[in-house]
Amino acid sequence: MLEVNTQNAGGSIVMTPVGDVDLSCSRELQGHIKRALEGKPKSLVVNLEKVPYMDSSGVATLVEAMQIARKQGTRLVLCGLQDKVRSIFEIARLDRVFTIASDVQAAAAS
Amino acid sequence: MLEVNTQNAGGSIVMTPVGDVDLSCSRELQGHIKRALEGKPKSLVVNLEKVPYMDSSGVATLVEAMQIARKQGTRLVLCGLQDKVRSIFEIARLDRVFTIASDVQAAAAS
Amino acid sequence: MEPRHVSSQAERASSPASTVPIPEPTGPAPVRVEMLSQPRFLSGARDLVSAVSKRCGFDDAACGQMALAVDEALCNVIRHGYDRRPDGKIWISLWPIEESGKEPTGIKIVIEDEARQVEPEKIKSRDLDDIRPGGLGVHIIQQIMSRSYFEKREKVGMRLVMLKMHNNR
Amino acid sequence: MEPRHVSSQAERASSPASTVPIPEPTGPAPVRVEMLSQPRFLSGARDLVSAVSKRCGFDDAACGQMALAVDEALCNVIRHGYDRRPDGKIWISLWPIEESGKEPTGIKIVIEDEARQVEPEKIKSRDLDDIRPGGLGVHIIQQIMSRSYFEKREKVGMRLVMLKMHNNR
Ligand SMILES: Nc1ncnc2c1ncn2[C@@H]1O[C@H](COP(=O)(O)OP(=O)(O)O)[C@@H](O)[C@H]1O
Numbered sequence: 001m002l003e004v005n006t007q008n009a010g011g012s013i014v015m016t017p018v019g020d021v022d023l024s025c026s027r028e029l030q031g032h033i034k035r036a037l038e039g040k041p042k043s044l045v046v047n048l049e050k051v052p053y054m055d056s057s058g059v060a061t062l063v064e065a066m067q068i069a070r071k072q073g074t075r076l077v078l079c080g081l082q083d084k085v086r087s088i089f090e091i092a093r094l095d096r097v098f099t100i101a102s103d104v105q106a107a108a109a110s
Numbered sequence: 111m112l113e114v115n116t117q118n119a120g121g122s123i124v125m126t127p128v129g130d131v132d133l134s135c136s137r138e139l140q141g142h143i144k145r146a147l148e149g150k151p152k153s154l155v156v157n158l159e160k161v162p163y164m165d166s167s168g169v170a171t172l173v174e175a176m177q178i179a180r181k182q183g184t185r186l187v188l189c190g191l192q193d194k195v196r197s198i199f200e201i202a203r204l205d206r207v208f209t210i211a212s213d214v215q216a217a218a219a220s
Numbered sequence: 221m222e223p224r225h226v227s228s229q230a231e232r233a234s235s236p237a238s239t240v241p242i243p244e245p246t247g248p249a250p251v252r253v254e255m256l257s258q259p260r261f262l263s264g265a266r267d268l269v270s271a272v273s274k275r276c277g278f279d280d281a282a283c284g285q286m287a288l289a290v291d292e293a294l295c296n297v298i299r300h301g302y303d304r305r306p307d308g309k310i311w312i313s314l315w316p317i318e319e320s321g322k323e324p325t326g327i328k329i330v331i332e333d334e335a336r337q338v339e340p341e342k343i344k345s346r347d348l349d350d351i352r353p354g355g356l357g358v359h360i361i362q363q364i365m366s367r368s369y370f371e372k373r374e375k376v377g378m379r380l381v382m383l384k385m386h387n388n389r
Numbered sequence: 390m391e392p393r394h395v396s397s398q399a400e401r402a403s404s405p406a407s408t409v410p411i412p413e414p415t416g417p418a419p420v421r422v423e424m425l426s427q428p429r430f431l432s433g434a435r436d437l438v439s440a441v442s443k444r445c446g447f448d449d450a451a452c453g454q455m456a457l458a459v460d461e462a463l464c465n466v467i468r469h470g471y472d473r474r475p476d477g478k479i480w481i482s483l484w485p486i487e488e489s490g491k492e493p494t495g496i497k498i499v500i501e502d503e504a505r506q507v508e509p510e511k512i513k514s515r516d517l518d519d520i521r522p523g524g525l526g527v528h529i530i531q532q533i534m535s536r537s538y539f540e541k542r543e544k545v546g547m548r549l550v551m552l553k554m555h556n557n558r
């Protein structure tokens with residue numbers, strides 16, 4: 001159900017989910033992220049510009065991803081957060097725990 | 111409840127409602143339009159670019175406006191129809207009954 | 221009084237029927253809204269219908285149209301059924317149309333009230349060429365839905381059954 | 390089984406209470422959704438809550454947050470209450486908070502289920518500094534709402550009462 005576009009350029013992956021991320025599809029996103037991390041890429045950018053809404057099941061998936069990424073030395077960056085998505089990160093005080101860039105370009109440069 | 115911005119330039123009125131037009135506010139729109147028509151302006155442009163949604167109670171208000179306008183010689187033009195609003199005019203086969211322009215500029219020139 | 225099931229159809233008046241039978245879900249609806257007959261709740265009902273339709277596999281344009289059809293039906297209940305009384309009850313029931321385990325192929329939407337009963341065959345819009353304010357709601361519903369029909373509920377009120385399939389048959 | 394009223398509160402556990410009492414509407418809710426415990430219906434519930442909140446005078450950001458709070462509460466009922474069983478019932482009831490004839494000053498939202506009963510005081514999120522996946526839903530609800538509390542329903546299931554005022558008190 002959840003469309004996820006993934007681009008791999010020289011060991012750096014940009015993943016762009018499309019649509020609301022809630023309990024009905026957060027496991028799907030989890031699957032995509034886990035498969036991407038398995039290859040131990042240099043970096044994984046999760047581009048949220050096409051995600052108008054996310055609930056805490058989506059956030060949990062990203063926290064898990066961050067923990068796996070840290071352990072294996074993959075740089076995990078979130079970017080393109082829309083207002084509603086930014087809001088949940090702020091309420092959960094995770095906006096300072098994640099590396100958050102404005103867009104994919106900034107994420108690559110960060 | 112319904113925000114309606116009205117500009118009067120030399121006997122030509124441009125009216126811009128903001129928000130959904132449904133049964134909860136179509137009478138309000140009706141009031142605004144009737145007051146505008148009372149002055150027998152040369153033209154009345156109803157700019158719908160800020161109306162994401164309209165139901166048949168809104169359409170009825172515009173049909174009534176058209177009938178009053180015709181009688182008194184006011185030119186009534188609709189413009190800026192978003193997809194969902196265009197769809198109801200098409201279903202009701204009123205898209206050819208009204209003069210419909212793309213935007214306010216085109217409406218003035220039409 | 222409260223409708224739990226859509227029962228078998230007595231006194232049914234069909235809109236132009238499609239030839240292929242549509243598998244109508246029965247049993248309690250997985251999503252049901254109960255609302256008072258107040259125009260301020262129309263937007264909530266619309267947005268719920270649109271979101272559930274989306275999850276039934278319809279594209280954004282179709283979801284918007286389904287929201288419009290439901291809005292028109294609710295407006296009619298508020299205006300004609302309850303004469304704009306604000307304390308009438310309206311129920312909107314939604315069923316994804318699906319074979320178990322498969323993706324939905326359509327949606328069934330039923331609107332019920334406890335308002336005035338009218339003969340189903342009397343519920344129709346004006347001639348489209350007879351242009352005047354109003355008289356479009358039922359036409360809009362029929363255009364948008366694959367199939368729709370009104371019926372009298374068992375004791376009080378009316379029921380409008382609307383079916384929409386992906387392939388519009 | 391079906392909740393028609395929110396009755397007086399026994400076994401209530403309050404979240405950090407505001408000092409000013411909020412006028413809680415009683416009686417049947419003017420809008421109520423009954424849904425099965427399936428994640429695919431979350432988006433419909435969210436969009437309805439957001440649209441009704443809008444009609445209660447909240448700005449878009451607040452409406453989005455209220456939709457999030459309800460989503461979190463529903464997720465918890467689905468996961469913890471019903472252990473992801475798809476056939477549990479959930480009720481969402483909405484009341485504009487208003488004096489008659491005046492514009493609403495807030496909204497009351499109640500979520501009820503027939504699922505496992507737990508002690509209200511045991512329902513809480515993880516420490517925010519103890520970063521791990523999950524454990525945020527209850528915190529999010531408390532942050533967004535002016536006031537919220539869980540209680541056991543009379544016979545089966547839980548009830549979550551959420552109040553949000555314009556001035557957030
Ligand atoms: N829920 C209803 N209860 C009673 N009568 C209805 C209902 N819905 C529609 N009608 C009847 O059908 C007619 C056509 O409805 P519609 O096409 O929506 O146009 P309008 O409501 O503007 O008259 C109405 O005028 C009314 O007589």
Ligand SMILES: Nc1ncnc2c1ncn2[C@@H]1O[C@H](COP(=O)(O)OP(=O)(O)O)[C@@H](O)[C@H]1O
Nearest residue numbers: 465466469470507512513514523524525526527
């Ligand atoms: N509706 C519920 N029924 C039973 N237990 C609940 C419910 N909601 C929350 N809880 C309990 O409260 C805890 C905290 O919930 P939450 O903050 O949403 O985090 P999470 O659900 O990720 O654990 C849950 O782990 C659960 O034990």
